[in-house]
Amino acid sequence: MSIQIPPAALAPDTLDSEEEHGVGLWRGAFRRMRRNPTAIVGALIVLGFLLVAIFGPLLTSYQPGSAEWSGQVTPTSVPGPSENHWLGLDRFGSDMWTQLVYGARQSLVYGVVSTALGLTVGAALGAIAGGFGAIGGRFGTWVDTAIMRVVDIMLAIPSLLLAVSIAAVLGQNKYSIMIAVGVAQVPIFARLLRGSMLGQGQADYVLAAGALGLRKRRIVIGHVMPNSIGPTIVQATLNLATAIIEVAALSYLGLGEADPAVAEWGRMLVAAQDRFDVAPRLAILPGIAIAVTALGFTLFGEALREALDPRTRK
Amino acid sequence: MLRFVLRRLALLVPVLVGLSILLFAWVRALPGDPARSLLGERATPEGIARVNESYGFDQPLVQQYITYVTALLHGDFGSSIQTGQPVMDSFGERFPATLELGFVALMIAVVVGVPLGYLAARHQGRVLDTAVVSGSLLGVVTPVFFLAILLKLVFADKLGWLPTALRQDPRVDATHVTYFYVLDGLLTREWDASWDAIIHLVLPALALATIPLAIIVRITRASVAEVMNEDFVRTAEAKGLSRSTISRRHVLRNALLPVVTTIGLQAGLLFSGAVLTETVFAFNGIGQYLFEAIGQRDYPVLQGFIIFIAIVYSLINLTVDLAYGVIDPRVRTQ
Amino acid sequence: MPEMTVQAEPTLGVGRRTDVLLSVRDLAVSFGLRGQKSVTAVDEVSFDIRPGQHVGLVGESGSGKSVTALAIMGLLPKRGVEVGGTVEYAGRDLRSLREQDMAELRGSDIAMVFQDPMSSLNPVVTIGIQLEEVIRRHEKVDKREARDRAEVLLRRVGIPDPGRRLGEYPHQLSGGMRQRVLIAIALACGPKLLIADEPTTALDVTIQAQVLEVLKELVAETDAALLMITHDLGVVAGLCDEVNVMYAGRIVESTTRARLFAAPRHPYTGGLLESIPRLDKPRGTPLRPIPGSPTQTIPWTEGCAFAPRCRNKIDQCTETSPALEKLADRKLRCFNPLPAEADRNGVDE
Numbered sequence: 001m002s003i004q005i006p007p008a009a010l011a012p013d014t015l016d017s018e019e020e021h022g023v024g025l026w027r028g029a030f031r032r033m034r035r036n037p038t039a040i041v042g043a044l045i046v047l048g049f050l051l052v053a054i055f056g057p058l059l060t061s062y063q064p065g066s067a068e069w070s071g072q073v074t075p076t077s078v079p080g081p082s083e084n085h086w087l088g089l090d091r092f093g094s095d096m097w098t099q100l101v102y103g104a105r106q107s108l109v110y111g112v113v114s115t116a117l118g119l120t121v122g123a124a125l126g127a128i129a130g131g132f133g134a135i136g137g138r139f140g141t142w143v144d145t146a147i148m149r150v151v152d153i154m155l156a157i158p159s160l161l162l163a164v165s166i167a168a169v170l171g172q173n174k175y176s177i178m179i180a181v182g183v184a185q186v187p188i189f190a191r192l193l194r195g196s197m198l199g200q201g202q203a204d205y206v207l208a209a210g211a212l213g214l215r216k217r218r219i220v221i222g223h224v225m226p227n228s229i230g231p232t233i234v235q236a237t238l239n240l241a242t243a244i245i246e247v248a249a250l251s252y253l254g255l256g257e258a259d260p261a262v263a264e265w266g267r268m269l270v271a272a273q274d275r276f277d278v279a280p281r282l283a284i285l286p287g288i289a290i291a292v293t294a295l296g297f298t299l300f301g302e303a304l305r306e307a308l309d310p311r312t313r314k
Numbered sequence: 315m316l317r318f319v320l321r322r323l324a325l326l327v328p329v330l331v332g333l334s335i336l337l338f339a340w341v342r343a344l345p346g347d348p349a350r351s352l353l354g355e356r357a358t359p360e361g362i363a364r365v366n367e368s369y370g371f372d373q374p375l376v377q378q379y380i381t382y383v384t385a386l387l388h389g390d391f392g393s394s395i396q397t398g399q400p401v402m403d404s405f406g407e408r409f410p411a412t413l414e415l416g417f418v419a420l421m422i423a424v425v426v427g428v429p430l431g432y433l434a435a436r437h438q439g440r441v442l443d444t445a446v447v448s449g450s451l452l453g454v455v456t457p458v459f460f461l462a463i464l465l466k467l468v469f470a471d472k473l474g475w476l477p478t479a480l481r482q483d484p485r486v487d488a489t490h491v492t493y494f495y496v497l498d499g500l501l502t503r504e505w506d507a508s509w510d511a512i513i514h515l516v517l518p519a520l521a522l523a524t525i526p527l528a529i530i531v532r533i534t535r536a537s538v539a540e541v542m543n544e545d546f547v548r549t550a551e552a553k554g555l556s557r558s559t560i561s562r563r564h565v566l567r568n569a570l571l572p573v574v575t576t577i578g579l580q581a582g583l584l585f586s587g588a589v590l591t592e593t594v595f596a597f598n599g600i601g602q603y604l605f606e607a608i609g610q611r612d613y614p615v616l617q618g619f620i621i622f623i624a625i626v627y628s629l630i631n632l633t634v635d636l637a638y639g640v641i642d643p644r645v646r647t648q
Numbered sequence: 649m650p651e652m653t654v655q656a657e658p659t660l661g662v663g664r665r666t667d668v669l670l671s672v673r674d675l676a677v678s679f680g681l682r683g684q685k686s687v688t689a690v691d692e693v694s695f696d697i698r699p700g701q702h703v704g705l706v707g708e709s710g711s712g713k714s715v716t717a718l719a720i721m722g723l724l725p726k727r728g729v730e731v732g733g734t735v736e737y738a739g740r741d742l743r744s745l746r747e748q749d750m751a752e753l754r755g756s757d758i759a760m761v762f763q764d765p766m767s768s769l770n771p772v773v774t775i776g777i778q779l780e781e782v783i784r785r786h787e788k789v790d791k792r793e794a795r796d797r798a799e800v801l802l803r804r805v806g807i808p809d810p811g812r813r814l815g816e817y818p819h820q821l822s823g824g825m826r827q828r829v830l831i832a833i834a835l836a837c838g839p840k841l842l843i844a845d846e847p848t849t850a851l852d853v854t855i856q857a858q859v860l861e862v863l864k865e866l867v868a869e870t871d872a873a874l875l876m877i878t879h880d881l882g883v884v885a886g887l888c889d890e891v892n893v894m895y896a897g898r899i900v901e902s903t904t905r906a907r908l909f910a911a912p913r914h915p916y917t918g919g920l921l922e923s924i925p926r927l928d929k930p931r932g933t934p935l936r937p938i939p940g941s942p943t944q945t946i947p948w949t950e951g952c953a954f955a956p957r958c959r960n961k962i963d964q965c966t967e968t969s970p971a972l973e974k975l976a977d978r979k980l981r982c983f984n985p986l987p988a989e990a991d992r993n994g995v996d997e
Contacts, residue, residue, distance in 0.1 A: 152325075153332040156624040158582030161589065165620050168608045245457050249590055252459050254609055269460060276467040283467070287460035294455035545767040551723055552762070553782040553833065554754030563781070564770050571772075643772055643817045 029230075029307040039303030045296025053108035056101045062094075064102035064263040069093040078279040090268065090282055091275050100289055102263035107293065110247040113178045115240045118185025123232060125151070126190035127225070130197025148194070151187045159184040163246055167255040177256035181246045185239050192235055196228040230308045237301030241294040248290050265290050318639070322632050326625075333624055337617050338382055391621060392614030394607070401618035405600055410493035411481055412592070412599030416584040418519040423526035423580065428573065431534025432566070438539060446531060453528030458587045462521035462594040469517060477514050479596035486510045518595045522587045526580040533576055537569040544568070571642055578634040582627055668736075669873050670697040670720070670841055675733035677715050677724065686730070689715045690897045691948060692972065693733070695890075699840065702867070702874040704888035704905075706881065706920075708942055712897040713877045714763075717843050720875075721760055722750045737841070756786040759834035761863075763846040765826035769818040775802075775829055776814030779836060786837045801832040805862050824855035828862060835866055842867060843875045848883070860886070881920060885909060893917050896945050896953035903978030911989035913978065915960045918986045952983070960984045 033039040052059065062068075070093030072079050080088040087096035125147050133144030154162065163180040170176035248266030250256055256264075265286040272282035385392070391401045434446035470478035477483065481495055489502050496515070499508025541547065542565060550564045585601075592601035600619070607615035639645045675693040680686030690712040697703050705713045718724050720735050722742060735742045737758065742750065754760075762768045770778060779798035783789060789797070795814065802810030805828040818826055827847060834842055844863065848856040864887060867874050876888055884891055884905065891908045893901040893916065901914035912918045919938040926933075940957035947953065948969055955965040964983045972981045 149328060149332070153329050153336070156329050156333060157620060157627055158586045158623070160586035161620075161623060164589065164604075164608070165616060168611075168616055169613070241455065245455070248457055249459060252457075252590070253593075253605060269463065273463060273467070276463075277472060280467070283460075283463055287457065287464070290460065291452070291456045295451065298451065298455055545762060545764055546770045548723060549762060549768045549830070549833070550770070552721060552754055552760045553785060554751040554756060555781060555785055556751070559781065559785075563773060563777075567772050568770070641772075644819050 029304070032307040033303055036303050036307070038299050039307070042296050042299025042301075042303055045292060046300050049104060049293045049296060050108070052101055053104040056105045060095065060098045060101050062098040064098050065092075065094055065259075066098075067093040069095075076278060078275055078282065080279065080281070087285065088279070088281065091271055091279070094263075096282075096285065099263045099268060100265075100285060103265040103268060103286065103289065104293075106262065106264045107244050107247060107290075110178050110181070111240050111243040114181035114247065115185060115236055115243050117178065117182030118239065118243075119189050119232070119236050121182075122186040122189025123193045125186065126193025126195075127197060127228075129190065130194035133194065134198050134200075144194070147190070151190045154183070154187045159187075160246055160249060163250060164253065164255065167250050172256065172258040174257045174262075177247055177250045180250065180255075181243050184246070185243065188235065188239060189232070192231060193228060196231060200227060231305075234301055234305040234308065237297055237304060241297035241301065244294050244297070245290060319632070319636065322635065326628050326632075329628070330621070330624060333621060334383065334386060337620060338379055386621075391618035394612050394615050401615050402622070404603060404615070405618065405622055407493075408598060408600045408603050411495075411597060412585075412588050412601055414494045414496065415515060415518055415522060415592070415597065415599060416581070416588060418515050419522035419584055419587075420526060420577075420580060422519060422523040423530050426523075427527045427530030428534050428570070431531040432538050432561075432569075434531070434535045435538035435542065443535075446535070450528040450531040450535075453524045454532075456524065457590075458521060458525060459590040459594060461524055462518065462591045465517045465521050466594055476517050481511060481514050481597055482507070483510050483514075514597075518591050518597050521594075522584060522591050525583055525587065529576065529580065529583075530573060533573050534569065537572045538565060541565050541569040571638070574634065574638055574641065578631040581630045581634075585623060585627070667698060668696045669699045669701075669738060670875070671734070671736040672696070672716075672720065673734045673736075675716060675719055675735065676731070677712070677719050678730050679728060680730065681728050688897055688948075690719065692898050693894075694972075695892050695899070695902065697841065697873050697875060700871045700873055701890065702876065702888045704884040704891040705875060705877045705894060706879065706884055706891060707894035708879050710896075710942055711894040713894050714845050716894075717760065717845050717875065717877055720843065721754060721758060722747075723760075752786075755782050755834075755839070756837040757839055758841045758843065759837070759839035760843040760845065761827075761830050761834045761847045764850045765823050765830055766850065768830055769826055771818055774815055774817055775821070779814070779829070779833055782833055782836050797836070798832075801836055802829070804866065805829070805832045806858075807832075822855075823851050824859055827851060827855075827859050831859070831863055831866065835870065835872070838870060839872055841873045841875065843877070845877045846879070849878070849880070863887075881924065893920075896948065898948055898953070898981065899972060899979070900954070900981045901978065902972075902980075907977055907989075911986075913980055913985040913988065914982050915958045915984075915986060916954050919957075919959070952981075960986065 033043075069079070069085075069089055073089060073091055073093050078089055078091050079085070082088065085095050085097065087100070090096050090099055129144045129147040132140040134140075157165075163177075163184040165180075166183055167176045167180035170179060248264070248269070251264045251266035252270055254270075268286040269283055272279075272286070275282055389402060393400050394404065397404075430446055434443045437443050466478060469476050486507050489498065489504065489507075491498050491501055495511035496508050499505060499511055547560065547564050550560045555564075588599060588601035589604050590601070591597070592599045593605045596602065600622075603615070604619050606612075607619070673694045675690055676688070677690040678686045678688045693712075693716055695703065695705075705716065707713045715724070719731055720742070722745075724731065731743065737753065742753075745753075769775075776795060776798055779801060780791070780794040783794045783797055784791075798814060799810045802813055807813055807825055807828055813821070813825075818829075821829070827850075831847070847863065848859050851859060860883060874887070876883065878884060888905055891903065891905055892899050893908075893914065895916050901908070901912070901917050908917065909921065912921055916938070919936075922936045923938060925935060938957055939959075944956045945953040946955060946966065951966040951968065952958070952970050955961050958965065960982075962984045968983075970981045970983050972979050
């Protein structure tokens with residue numbers, strides 16, 4: 001005997017505000033991020049890092065790993081900040097600031113390349129698995145399962161250890177760390193893309209497009225994939241933070257390039273250990289550099305994720 | 315339930331098979347002579363001959379694989395090039411150390427992390443919350459080895475409050491039963507041996523615990539904040555229950571479920587961290603062993619390590635999933 | 649059998665002796681997040697509930713009825729919410745009570761049944777514990793006795809095989825059964841006032857009637873007063889003595905059930921009744937919904953909130969805000985109400 005108050009179906013809702021009407025996903029996201037203090041801090045750090053890394057050679061007139069002033073270093077002292085070296089020397093006699101700056105370049109290159117590698121391979125695998133899985137049928141499911149089994153194998157051991165193993169086997173050259181960290185990131189992107197594709201396969205708009213007669217392939221490329229871009233970029237940013245740390249960890253363990261002239265934050269930490277009581281800055285500076293850079297990317301990535309999340313939008 | 319366990323164990327098999335194939339193919343797939351690439355720059359004719367013999371590189375590929383797999387099935391994961399000792403024996407000797415360290419680190423992470431996350435969620439937006447969130451963020455991005463170095467150099471070398479290295483002072487009388495040094499001391503009533511082991515664990519465990527702690531804080535905080543807004547919490551309040559009953563039985567019991575599921579992930583982080591931390595403290599666990607093996611290009615150790623970790627990690631994840639099935643009645647009673 | 653009778657005198661604390669159980673005067677609630685304008689959800693709400701009386705609070709979603717109930721119970725969030733007015737229970741000012749004292753009253757004197765049975769029960773704790781905990785909170789009984797009482801309660805709300813159900817979890821019960829459990833929880837300690845916030849809305853139609861029956865019986869049996877909050881006039885017709893109609897946060901009409909249904913005077917109430925499809929009209933008679941949508945309101949401070957949708961609108965309605973006036977047979981907030989009963993001829997009922 002339920003008598004409900006009838007909805008007045010015909011009156012249109014008034015638009016909340018002009019800005020919500022018709023604004024794209026990205027513009028709305030950036031507007032939200034501008035107001036978010038953590039996003040701004042993250043963006044500034046990332047920007048600072050990029051500037052230092054890209055314009056490195058302009059910021060310092062010295063060469064990395066030159067060990068020019070090794071004469072000034074004694075077993076009990078390492079020259080601190082002075083007129084010519086505003087952060088002092090490192091224990092091999094190179095200029096500390098130069099080492100840090102070139103270390104930033106190294107981190108940027110290694111970080112970006114490995115993340116790009118993980119992203120490309122992982123997203124491709126995930127998209128294929130998800131796309132075929134969404135289409136279904138015996139062949140589709142088989143492809144999906146097969147690819148995900150391979151991903152499972154990669155996830156059988158923790159990612160850092162996976163990277164360590166790969167780098168150890170690849171030997172001491174400059175590509176080993178990049179490939180190793182890149183491969184370790186493949187499963188994350190693969191799962192992300194696959195999940196995204198499968199999830200959207202059931203989405204109403206996809207079913208609607210199918211009902212309209214669009215061919216499955218067109219649906220996937222034209223509709224499903226653009227929707228996956230946002231989360232992928234967020235994940236890439238967050239992974240870049242992890243990649244920078246992992247790269248440092250691997251070089252700390254002695255993997256990767258053997259050439260001591262190449263400046264790298266992780267290796268600087270190794271060298272700094274036995275002079276800690278005379279010159280703690282040798283360890284503190286590179287350590288903080290790693291932490292702050294990773295922090296910047298993490299803050300930015302998380303702010304981006306929040307900004308793109310449809311649930312937090314009004 | 316039993317079917318669930320068997321199914322998960324069954325899934326383990328293809329993974330291990332795949333891993334073993336990968337490992338087999340890996341070394342042999344590299345360009346050039348496998349023995350030479352294994353040894354890298356230190357290749358000498360005798361070294362190459364030795365490697366060829368122990369790996370069987372001079373035999374046909376299929377033969378090699380058969381030998382390899384047969385050995386694996388017998389539990390023979392090869393022997394260290396350096397010491398000649400079977401790899402698994404070495405792991406067996408050193409694993410308790412890592413396990414003890416990891417366990418203590420995990421305890422610290424949970425015992426400190428859960429209350430912190432809970433408090434932060436309860437006082438959202440206020441000073442405590444901001445401090446906790448910032449702190450946990452820093453915890454996530456600070457490299458483990460950096461923290462380990464800092465801790466060691468400050469508290470051990472400079473201040474001398476805690477020992478700088480090893481699991482135990484060699485001068486302390488200690489009998490080893492289980493090779494979990496703290497436990498051994500308790501079992502044999504050698505209290506100072508136990509205590510000595512504990513103080514040697516403090517710094518490495520603190521360094522190792524940082525990242526899991528930060529993650530647990532963040533997940534607990536998010537989870538508690540979400541659960542606090544659930545309808546059933548409001549029902550509990552409408553019953554006039556005390557704050558502590560509501561927190562315990564209604565909020566936490568639901569909010570901690572996601573935390574449990576991440577414990578498996580934490581185990582993985584703890585293993586990774588162990589490799590980086592043990593070397594700083596000369597803590598004789600499998601982490602340090604791996605580090606040495608990397609330096610010496612001791613590949614059988616590396617291979618054995620991968621398989622060993624894969625098995626342990628999968629078992630831990632399985633256990634966590636089972637535990638989750640026990641604590642969440644929705645999964646249990648299907 | 650648990651003690652479920654009503655006592656004539658207030659049992660807790662000192663207070664004026666009064667025959668009104670709950671007295672709400674000028675209750676106002678507004679929500680304001682940091683940096684944003686505050687939104688008034690409830691304003692100038694006043695009504696009384698006598699012991700054993702059944703009062704209905706009717707309105708559509710967003711009218712403020714649930715907020716009113718939460719304000720009475722003291723369950724509104726502490727931050728970002730401003731509450732004004734008084735709520736007196738048995739002569740005690742609830743809003744000035746310390747949290748511990750309010751918690752004493754909740755569940756024992758004043759109990760509430762919520763809307764969504766799916767989410768209103770803790771999924772990882774057994775039904776038995778969720779029942780026993782409220783009993784043991786307010787009464788000194790041991791586990792055994794609490795369990796026995798819980799079983800009796802479950803049987804009383806019509807759940808078969810109650811002993812087994814005590815050990816089960818919410819997800820193992822159907823929606824209707826869960827709502828019965830919630831009713832059992834609310835009535836466990838014999839409250840003098842039961843607040844039911846849309847208890848059947850989330851249920852299937854066939855179950856709704858059953859659950860309402862259970863509610864009706866138990867309330868009658870225990871002589872508890874009932875505040876029934878709903879948007880469904882049918883529920884009100886079967887259950888309540890007095891009805892308050894809310895719109896956009898204020899009460900617009902307040903009278904007895906008979907008078908409301910026989911001769912509604914506020915155009916909104918009239919519209920509600922008119923919009924109900926009737927079996928006794930010829931087939932093909934067009935439906936008469938209330939025009940416009942609930943979002944089309946003007947603030948009460950600027951005039952009458954219902955004006956944009958009102959068929960009786962006059963100029964004054966958009967210029968001044970109508971006050972709630974006490975007429976002979978009802979309270980009414982309208983400048984141009986529907987004709988009184990005596991003046992009607994041939995008006996559709």
